[in-house]
Amino acid sequence: MSISERPFASYHLWSLVAPAAGQQHLHCQMRRGFIKARQHEPQVQALLAKVTAPQRIGLLAQKGIYEFHHNRHLLNQSDGVQKVAELLKLAHSCEEVQQRVLQILTKYHDEPLLSGKRVILLTRGDEGFPKPIWVEQKHYSFRLYATMDCVFIESTGALHILDFKTGKSTFDRRQALVYLVAARYLYPRQKAVASFYNLEFCKKSDLISVTRGELDFVEFELASIAQKHQEDLQKYQQQNHKFSQIFPPNPGYHCKFCPFNSICEFSTFKAPQKVQH
Template structure:
């Protein structure tokens, strides 16, 4: 848990505080509470440690790209996909995960997006938290976390930040904006663009750019998010019994897909159980 005097921001936190456009109905602040305020509790920690099949696929796909570019000859070898699959230990995963990751590897070998690029950063996806960027202005100071999948230099010297995706989820432009803000500090003076690439359907997003005025506005917005979240953490630390007031729930059908539905008293699943239990007892 963050200390009271060191607020932080990231795209992940931004997405937990405010929903993407069109997803307001499914957004639940209590999920942020479980992930960011109660993450050290044994039950919550155990649930957070369980990766879902889509998460496994995303991590393995990115690691597959990483391995291809650390063994470039595998991109042209007939057994290249098999060699990467062995490094990923795909045999340890479910058939569904294995099949989808193999398809991703086959597509990437056929059309390697990064081949020939001047790559200056390519992560395997399991490096953990990146080093924070300390952003300090006259009226705020916070730590920014931005874990970039890939950074390369275009032929015109433009810095290109690329984020890999899998599945069917829409690209969230806010993630790219956070990367562009981070690039301002990590690569000062460099002109930067950002984009997404879905490894599963081989779809590129448009190039995303931001000007200096927009960067300043974004930085201020992230500072507000950092301080709001830090205040919520302090309120919870002061009185944990107010958890549901500090991180209000938004129960509904979407609770069925929430990783915390087994321990959340407001979950639709819990609500269904509470209705069915008395009926069973009356019948018996």
């Protein structure tokens, strides 16, 4: 089995395979099919390449935090926010993105969450796919992908994995659990905890920590998800005419917010086509 054929798991895949608690009615397996099975088709590629305003805000916010700590003197300068905005080329973004990112930068400049912390990892957010973590156990093996925003060492010596959020993004505990599984391989000698922080609302989540047994269970869950997804991909490669059976649709009001509503035959919402002049 080649590297590309080996099962893989990530928080993103977990969220595509299984809905968050209470979100079952909004969950659609066909979305996973478009993203993971048909991503090389020109129409799907074009839709995946589109960056929404919320996505751009999240990326620029992450870059902004990185720039503040890469150029630490900017945190102490009265024009620090303006300087970081220039580094981000924020003026090239639409009005909504500019306003919200400036608010985020201003709030962080006033109260820098990571100031004084022993940061060992802080990403820009545009590094691309992380290197896979090879999970090899007696009954399963898979590639684990975990892109961490920030890792620092607590005064207690514990490893703290911090994930930044923007907008109304919910704190999905499963994402923290994936980070904690990754940490057991990347930082095997250190106890790890995880949390979320919303940069727009300056809201912290509770600290998330698990026992070794709980972590074993999460790892097994990820292995099951990786295996199921790999089997679905193989079924689709062998019988691509059964796309809607392998990745069943769940049409509803949420189709309005799906990036694939313009090409999905089951969508209850069709985006208006632009008239060509």
